[in-house]
Amino acid sequence: MTEPLHVFKERIVAATASATPLQIRGGGTKDWYGQELRGEVLDTRPYSGIVDYEPTELVITARCGTPLSEIDAALAANNQVLAFEPPRFGGTSTVGGMVAAGLSGPGRQFSGSVRDFVLGADLMDAQGQMLHFGGQVMKNVAGYDVSRLLTGSLGTLGLILQVSLKVLPQPFASSTRVFEVDEANAIRLLNEWGGQPLPVSASAWVNGVLTIRLSGAQAAVDAAQNKLGGTELTNGDDFWRDLREQSHSFFADTVAPLWRLSLPSVAQPLPLAGTQFIEWGGAQRWYRGDASAESIRAAAVAAGGHASLYRGGDKSVGVFHPLAPAVAKIHRNLKASFDPSGIFNPGRMYSEF
Numbered sequence: 001m002t003e004p005l006h007v008f009k010e011r012i013v014a015a016t017a018s019a020t021p022l023q024i025r026g027g028g029t030k031d032w033y034g035q036e037l038r039g040e041v042l043d044t045r046p047y048s049g050i051v052d053y054e055p056t057e058l059v060i061t062a063r064c065g066t067p068l069s070e071i072d073a074a075l076a077a078n079n080q081v082l083a084f085e086p087p088r089f090g091g092t093s094t095v096g097g098m099v100a101a102g103l104s105g106p107g108r109q110f111s112g113s114v115r116d117f118v119l120g121a122d123l124m125d126a127q128g129q130m131l132h133f134g135g136q137v138m139k140n141v142a143g144y145d146v147s148r149l150l151t152g153s154l155g156t157l158g159l160i161l162q163v164s165l166k167v168l169p170q171p172f173a174s175s176t177r178v179f180e181v182d183e184a185n186a187i188r189l190l191n192e193w194g195g196q197p198l199p200v201s202a203s204a205w206v207n208g209v210l211t212i213r214l215s216g217a218q219a220a221v222d223a224a225q226n227k228l229g230g231t232e233l234t235n236g237d238d239f240w241r242d243l244r245e246q247s248h249s250f251f252a253d254t255v256a257p258l259w260r261l262s263l264p265s266v267a268q269p270l271p272l273a274g275t276q277f278i279e280w281g282g283a284q285r286w287y288r289g290d291a292s293a294e295s296i297r298a299a300a301v302a303a304g305g306h307a308s309l310y311r312g313g314d315k316s317v318g319v320f321h322p323l324a325p326a327v328a329k330i331h332r333n334l335k336a337s338f339d340p341s342g343i344f345n346p347g348r349m350y351s352e353f
Helices: 003-018 068-076 095-101 183-194 218-228 236-244 293-302 325-338
Strands: 022-025 040-043 050-054 059-063 118-124 130-134 159-166 173-180 200-206 209-216 258-262 275-279 284-288 306-311
Touching (some): 003 118, 003 159, 022 095, 050 068, 095 159, 173 218, 173 236, 183 209
Antiparallel strands (some): 050 059, 258 284, 258 306
């Protein structure tokens, strides 16, 4: 499968020479994420396929255009999973788009984020050169871990060609429990449970109902159920899938602004009029309401976090939280190093680069 690489190189070299923006795109399932799209589409899907998968080593390597459905099928055959539970948003989501977007699902609370599972990556830069970062084992590195730096970069640093990901075994047992509790007490309980040796692998609170998932060995799940109580949710798998895919009723409106706030898990309920949804043990808060962008971001900063306009609304306020001057300088320097002509997904994260 070398032909797509030649095509990619020719397109990128020509775009650099003419300063023509390129919109790196896989299945297009997350076109709405980030600032407005710009540039000619560079379709990654022709460069597809699992390159290497060794179940005993818990590592899978795949090309950027590989559908996540293909990854899921290969892992399921060996009772393994992508433990960070990335959203698919339809059957056309690709591995490259998953890494570029950096979005994690309910499993983020227990297992970690997409970035935590990226072992290595191949990148094509603005000169058409293939660069290799990381590998297929976990190890410490000096300086920037570029393979992980690419996670969540929305394709602004270059074309992700291939990634190696750590995978984990499917839990032996799982149980979903629900509790009727208000927001403040839900946050308190989640932090109390988070400090105990309990197999809480996911959590969600909305409209006075706290839902948690227990995952692991059957004995551990049984013991946790007996300790925590609550009521069994018999369709628990459906609930967590709907939350992962954001087909839960809270996310139904895709036009009204939906804000995503990253906060310390112990942060108290935010003083914002509207509806909120809590995930990840209290560390991720979703907000819908009429509050202004300035007041939402001010509330997030006051609580020790930051806020992004995740979907819908007026993107002129800036999708992602404004960067501190020192951090903005790092971002600009990275963009200048990898993409000096500014051709890759320009303005997708921040308008200035």
